[in-house]
Amino acid sequence: MNSALSAFDLARIQFAFTVSFHIVFPALSIGLASFIAVLEWRWLKTRKAYYKDLCLFWSKIFAVAFGMGVVSGVVMSYQFGTNWSGFSSFAGPVTGPLLMYEVMTAFFLEAGFLGIMLFGWQRVSPRAHFGATLMVAIGTLISTFWILASNSWMQTPQGFEVVNGRVVPFDWFKIVFNPSFPYRLAHMALAAFIVAALVVSAVGAWHLLRGRRDPAVKKMFSMALWLLLILTPVQAFVGDQHGLNTREYQPAKIAAIEGLWDTEKGGTALNLFGIPDMQAETTRYAVSIPHLGSLILTHSWDGEIRGLKEFPPQDRPNSTVVFWSFRIMAGLGVLMILMSVAAWVLRRRGRLFESKWFQRVAVAMGPTGFITLLAGWVTTEAGRQPWVVYGVMRTSQAVSPLSTQQVGISLMTFVVVYFLVFGTGVYYMLKLMRAGPALPGHTPHEAPERLPNQTARRPLSAADHMIDAA
Secondary structure, eight states: OOOOOOHHHHHHHHHHHHHHHHHHHHHHHHHHEEEHHHHHHHHHOOOOOHHHHHHHHHHHHHHHHHHHHHHHHHHHHHHHHHTTTHHHHHHHHHHHHHHHIIIEEEEEEEHHHHHHHHTTTSSOOOHHHHHHHHHHHHHHHHHHHHHHHHHHHHHHSSEEEEEEEEEEEHHHHHHOOOHHHHHHHHOOOOOOOHHHHHHHHHHHHHHHHTTTTOHHHHHHHHHHHHHHHHHHHHHHHHHHHHHHHHHHHHHHHHHHHHHOSSSSSTOOOOEEEEETTTTTEEEEEEEEEHHHHHHHHHHTTTOOOOOOOGSSSGOOOOOHHHHOOOOHHHHHHHHHHHHHHHHHHHHHTTTTTTTTHHHHHHHHHHHHHHHHHHHHHHHHHHHHHEEEEEEEHHHHHHSSOOOHHHHHHHHHHHHHHHHHHHHHHHHHHHHHHHSSSOOOOOOSSSSSSTTTTTOSSGGGOOOOOOOTTT
């Protein structure tokens, strides 16, 4: 058997690679934009200096994340024309306008006010500056709206008909507000806020462990943990509702997630652990709890879940992949809830800022938001296979007629360039986080020093630390 990867396989790997690099930056910038807006609002209300110090500090990190998100997003979108021309030709009448709406309503809004937010502290009034910050935060959420509308339509398509081999939209309301859209939008927006909260809490914990006890460090640590305490249980509820929606519209995905091969009458067990075997059509070493699958997925004791054997082999997602990606996502989600509850208990006891073991946990939990985010998207996208537009167009029909050599060279180029460029960007963000907000009595830089008639042209100019400084 020839085990070499085909051009189709390499194109899928390339898109998965580039989208994985891309999604972490918008997720962080979405959460940070709203966090910065809240900080600035609190500064306007109280005039406490540490709120402004935190604004300036997190604005630098936001600028780097935003810049890398824009660059990686542009590169990713080009692949629709290079590697996935079949999809672009077939579904372009729907996905093209949705992405255009995102650019015209969200990106233009962000680009229009970003310069004021980053460099306008001494150029406009405080209220005008807050308005600009608010517009940037709203812009990131509008962007989320349109991107999730497009992706959700691919998951649960409606409001169109196929004419001469192309999608023709006839009801844009149904296209945008498709059956999975509300759940997926809420799930992603909450995920972005949780990602940012975990990063903020990790940075706060890092500086507490290093001995800082100034108001800025305490405040960002406390605010992030309050947000996690509120949002993590809400995210679990939204995820449950999303699962019920997925069972209705993508039952094969649910069966693959659960490693369920046979439809069990009178109640479905939940496989806590196992290794799904796609060839043998079984889940090996399964550790199951009777009826728990029915309780979670149907909210009834004897609810019935369709097994994978009820679907043709060519229509089944890869259960081995989504079984474990879902459990990584859910398991880390449970740890986040436990961490936020532990923070609440320590807060009640007056030990939140002195408990070193908890601060070490908070630092370790910092990257888990990104891991959970990626695991969730793997579950969503791998679980949709073998469809690119669910039930309408197969992924194999969407790929461009390229050779293995062409896709292989572009993939290797992406890997090298991405690790160099975005690896440097991540290192720079970590360097900024390590520096921390300004110490009390120290005046933070409002913006990088420039000539009187010189204006910043790029978001990254807002970060004023040299990347190679000690």
